[in-house]
Amino acid sequence: MLSAPMAQVVIIDDEASIREAVRQWLSLSGFQVTALSRAEDCLAALGADFNGVILSDVRMPGMDGLQLLEQLQARDKQLPLILLTGHGDVPMAVRAMQGGAYDFLEKPFSPEALLSSLRRALDTRGLVMENRRLQARACHQDRLQADLLGTSPGMRQLRQQVLDLAGLPVNVLVRGETGSGKERVARCLHDCGPRADKPFVALNCAAIPEALFEAELFGHESGAFTGAQGKRIGKLEYANGGTLFLDEIESLPLAQQAKLLRVIQEQTLERLGANQSIAIDVRIIAATKPDLLDEARAGRFREDLAYRLNVAELKLAPLRERREDIPQLFEHFTQHSARRVGREPPPLSAGRLGELLSHDWPGNVRELANAAERHALGLEAPAREAANSLSGSLAAQQEAFEAQCLRAALRRHKGEIKAVMADLQLPRRTLNEKMQRHGLLREAFIRDL
Incomplete structure (x- = not known):
């Protein structure tokens, strides 16, 4: 079983003694600690997915703690920064919290107070990162559904x-x-x-x-x-x-x-x-x-x-192993091709749809896209069963489609009933009833081939 990753803390203080003391205490307490003397180094080291907390002194040479807060807020408003302040800096630290800092600790602070503040900040950061992960996953799911x-x-x-x-x-x-x-x-x-x-x-x-x-x-x-x-x-x-x-x-x-x-x-x-x-x-x-x-x-x-x-x-x-996806894919490619040339996508006859479902598609989705483009541009040969065009009542269209699916499966499997049952996922009795209703005889498909 993999162990949970150690919580990350970055400590920034220009005083080496304070920096080292905090680093040692936090390391012994189970944190993964990075100790830095300059705020600029922190900005250079942080990644976009940093899942931790930053501790920073307020008064430092170069970029101070308040300037660091401003830079961090521009990157990520929910990144927790805990400020370490001297006695005279408390009013300034309070204003910094109003500006986005997570907390402040007045020096000298107790190890217990530091640990309590850190753990609250880490819990908050963990919730933020988990929420972002779930939002990103939902966004990616939508994208994959379309792609x-x-x-x-x-x-x-x-x-x-x-x-x-x-x-x-x-x-x-x-x-x-x-x-x-x-x-x-x-x-x-x-x-x-x-x-x-x-x-x-x-x-x-x-x-x-x-x-x-x-x-x-x-x-x-x-x-x-x-x-x-x-x-x-x-x-x-x-x-x-x-x-x-x-x-x-x-x-x-x-x-x-x-x-x-x-x-x-x-x-x-x-x-x-x-x-x-x-x-x-x-x-x-x-x-x-x-x-x-x-x-x-x-x-x-x-x-x-x-x-x-x-x-x-x-x-x-291969496409022949997921035939149920063919209608959706064909419609998608047809609409795309029709939009590209400024046309309305033409209707698809039940006969033509049956031909699409019965074809083995050796070129897979690429071949289907090509067929859809020809259909959108009116360049394909007329379907052999144009009389079964998608018109009339819904019940009539469903009957025509069902009949064509049965014909295609019988033709594909040379009249072999067990293979047709497996292909269409139908029990024997149901298949027999549907074939009888549509006037389909197994022998006719054996003779065809």
Whole structure:
């Protein structure tokens, strides 16, 4: 079981004896303490997600405690600052509390009074940070609902996995067929995590000639090789602080795999033609269609790199395995394409919808988006069952749709009833009744094929 992180306290005082005494007491009391002599150093060290309390003397050379309060309030009005004051500074400290300070302690203060104030401040800060985390999570859930469309169990699980992984500092491997949305998932992992305000850099490993790959990934200095005019920043360095998305990672040349592995292990790189190492902080999200361990066993991929990239794995289901998402996706892409050209989205016939549901979509979501664009622009061939257009009463439309779904499933499974039952999740009796009502005979679909 992981232990809870130690509460963080920053103590700022220009008097070394006071600073050290407070540091020792708080460390013995179980706090993680950072002791500083200048307020300026505190501002430089604090991150946006600092989950602790700041103790600061009021009177100090350079930036004093009141100026520090003003700077902290500009960053985060709910960041607790406890001021340490001399006797003559009490009225000023009271005014500072009205301006946003959490508390003040008059010197000399007792250790018990300090601990009591600190614990109250830490409890308050903890509630603030938890509330922010929940608000951010709700915001990210809404975003994922819009970016990763679908109501199928697989898509609901994927959104939850992305939400859980987005904030973790681990590399992620995204597996899925061509067109299944791997880059969109990678972008969501980036946008819903703490690196969202840093670069998201995408590189398709299959699109770069092997001779240029090292320069593209690591950059180069001027004159590093013939034609290297001027310094070039590589994708890894450009993504510093953010995310590098490596699509079709299985196409990465073996020589570059070794160099990428070293970058991941050491968090440094060297440009071509340079001797100086550059420290980088990059999260890598890689995408692949085949299993990288299978590629490693075949000698086409380094096993150690596969494990480094696959700290966490997301598997994307092909569209044919989540057919219930097709209507929503098709409508979304149709509306998007129609808006782009200033048109009203055209109606979708029940016959055409049945064709969409029965198609296997080897190109996955990308192929569906292309079909929706053609539909929005009126470029597709008329549906074979145009008579079943979406008109008339709701009951009639439901009957037409049900009939087409049954036809599509029977055609897809060559009249095999057990397969149709599993596909449509219907018991045998219900399927028989529906087929009889719609005049559908199993033998007709066996003959068709």
